[in-house]
Amino acid sequence: MSNVLHRRPGLRLGLLLTPPMLWLGVAYLGALGALFITSLWGQNAFTGEVERTWTLDNFRTLLDVDVYRVITLRTLAIALTVTVVDAVVAIPIALFMAKVASSRLKGILLVAVLTPLWASYLVKAYAWRGMLSENGLVSWLARPFGLDTPGYGVVATTLTLAYLWMPYMILPIFASLERLPDSLLEASADLGARSVETLRRVVLPVMFPGLVAGSIFTFSLTLGDYITVRIVGGASQMLGNVVYDNVGAANNLPFAAAMATVPVVIILVYLALVRRTGALENL
Amino acid sequence: MSLRALRKEFGAVTAVDGIDLDIADGEFFSMLGPSGSGKTTVLRMIAGFEQPTGGQVLLGEQDVTELPPFRRDVNTVFQDYALFPHMSVVQNVEYGLRVKKVPSGERRPRAEAALETVRLATYGGRRPHELSGGQRQRVALARALVNRPRVLLLDEPLGALDLKLRRQMQIELKALQRDVGITFVFVTHDQEEALTMSDRIAVFNDGRIEQVASPVELYERPASPFVAGFVGTSNLLTGATARRAVGDDGPVSVRPEKIQLHHRTDLGAGGHQGGGADGECVLEGVVTEVVYLGAATHSVVDVGDGVHLTVQQQNEESSIDHLFARRGERVVLTWRREHVVRLDGAGRSTGDGSGHNEEE
Secondary structure (H helix, E strand, C coil): CHHHHHCCCCHHHHHHHHHHHHHHHHHCCCHHHHHHHHHHCCCCCCCEEEEECCHHHHHHHHHHHHHHHHHHHHHHHHHHHHHHHHHHHHHHHHHHHHHHHHCCCHHHHHHHHHHHHCCCCHHHHHHHHHHHHHHHHHHHHHHHHHCCCCCCCCCHHHHHHHHHHHHEEEHHHHHEEEHHHHHHHHHHHCCCCHHHHHHHHHHHHHHHHHHHHHHHHHHHHHHHHCCCCHHCCCCCCCHHHHHHHHHHCCCHHHHHHHHHHHHHHHHHHHHHHHCCHHHHHHH | EEEEEEEECCCCEEEEEEEEEEEEEECCEEEECCCCCCCCHHHHHCCCCCCEEEEEEEEECCCCCCHHHCCCCEEECCCCCCCCCCCCCHHHHCCCHCCCCHHHHHHHHHHHHHHHCEEEEEEEECHHHHHHHHHHHHHHHHHHCCCCCCCEEEECCCCEEEHHHHHHHHHHHHHHHHHHHCEEEEEEECCCHHHHHHEEEEECCEEEEEEEEEEEHHCCCCCCCCHHEEEEEEEECCHHHHHHHHCCCEEEEHHHCCEEEEEEHHHHHCCCCCCCCEEEEEEEEEEEEEECCCCCEEEEEEECCEEEEEEEEECCCCHHHHCCCCCCCCCEEEHHHHHEECCCCCCCCCCCCCCCCCCC
């Protein structure tokens, strides 16, 4: 048996790759395909049964009805804001971890960044609900400055999601900075650049692929979220809620599928933009 | 450029232990020493990457000890070249001019001229990773030189190159330094490299300078056993062996190529021990090993008391069978008294570059 495999490398490669390729092709891309096909089907208004006739009605509803446009734009805005907030917070943290901290402190910080990933998503979301409540921690902290908790809504959702996805932004940036040799920073200073200039001309460009990788995580995870907004979002809805409600309460699977293609399309557009920067080749 | 009582401690470890040094303008100055001897730390303190725990760094009349690297009129060529991977070659070279706000109209021609001096004029558009090690080395050189610094610091820049390229770069570097007239401070652990290129060399050992001298002086008149052993090969004689050969306890050193090797029969019976009347030193011994080195042959001779001397002979014949045949033979070693170097340590020199060795 092993002799046969040794003499026929093509067969060996085939056997090794078939299961994962099947997974990718059938289970993963197939499901996406099924989603798209379903979105082109209709529904019997009376019985609620799926009617397998081709129609663009679902997409027409999606574009014509104001609520869905607003929800799409809101979701997009939240995803972008979460990404920006995460980047702004993660860059200094990653920079400190990779270039300033001693190797002991670096290990501790790495654990600190990773541990929240072990805790349940729901627990963390509810913790934020508690902190953002009327007499909660945020309100108590903000009061001396004459401010108050933002309450449950879009801001609270953005804050909570930014917290939840923070490790996914810190880690790729940290990894890209780890690859930046100290001698490059010294060379920059040696050639006359101040710290700010070095940050702008050397650190940021080297870090950029990591930043892009992190933003793909935070952006796409936010686009698909529907639980956090239920817990801290008040009456606000995101794309995920519409999908959820149409699968459950409304029992309109084709429309849910149409709605679910929206984040997929947005992500594809985002990836196309990212690709043009050339960052994907340097990941 | 001058260093005054420069010290650096990392915790309990003293890396640099009080160094005084004066380097003249336009000099090619090397800091030579084994790894961990403090030479790189000194270089990094001159560049401003490390803060000294004591002492001063003077650049001309200016005390730059407290200044950050970007305010010092020195540039560094790094061991790993430290080229910016996201910039093209010419962008790398003009980086220093760009951050100093030199207008772009002047910047580009200067960068291209610098690339030309290192013979990479057509490589400006490439990325560093598309270049060979030797080419990257030259880009790093151009990137530093384009700023016309007062002093150029080079941190083992040839270490990563293969031997042939290294030899070629040594000659190029020396020629370049003569052309631009900038002071070069060159750190290396390769004694041959230091001897080839330098006007003067400081030999570092354990955070201190053992000797500062020209290459010839350093080789011919080492001031301490350490220098004699580190720069070239050296035969160290002490105690009884020294007494037999030169008449006192030493320590003294003799270079392998200064020793003549004779068959016992050539000299007649009974060597004259304790120094010949004709100004020659004589030792008898047995050849224990013959090592062929291409251009030369090393014979290791056991002269008693557990001391082995190395004798170097040029391979003038096309065959060295006669040398190999000597293994196990009794031979007589002679050398002229003037080639004996005293290593009492009393002549340990400081940075002023004058009056190192005591008289013989």
